């Protein structure tokens with residue numbers, strides 16, 4: 065099981081892991097992510113939902129309607145409040161909060177999405193594709 069990548073919340077009460085390679089790594093500049101993170105973006109590591117496993121504890125779920133009108137489930141630790149991942153039911157995928165992964169040091173974003181809603185003070189990365197919303201074929 066050495067190919068699993070592990071992550072956890074700040075207090076350590078919830079731990080998870082996922083298998084395989086990420087589908088995508090994206091900086092998301094949507095309004096919800098800004099509010100969620102208190103910053104200009106959320107760094108998401110996209111993986112098929114079935115590749116994710118909770119190894120310790122149980123995250124609390126907050127459900128809201130996503131951009132597509134379909135529900136998105138935000139999984140967070142009720143003790144420290146850290147969001148671990150967001151599940152987009154419409155594509156059966158999870159967007160893991162990159163910063164909660166043990167090996168986040170080595171991750172690089174492959175694209176920037178929802179740049180149309182980025183705040184004026186956002187720093188958009190250079191050298192990777194930018195999409196005003198989602199890239200074609202996603203969502």
Ligand SMILES: [Zn+2]
Pocket residue numbers: 073074075076077078141142143144145146
């Ligand atoms: Zn926690």
Ligand SMILES: [Zn+2]
Pocket residue numbers: 092093094095096097098106178
């Ligand atoms: Zn977002």
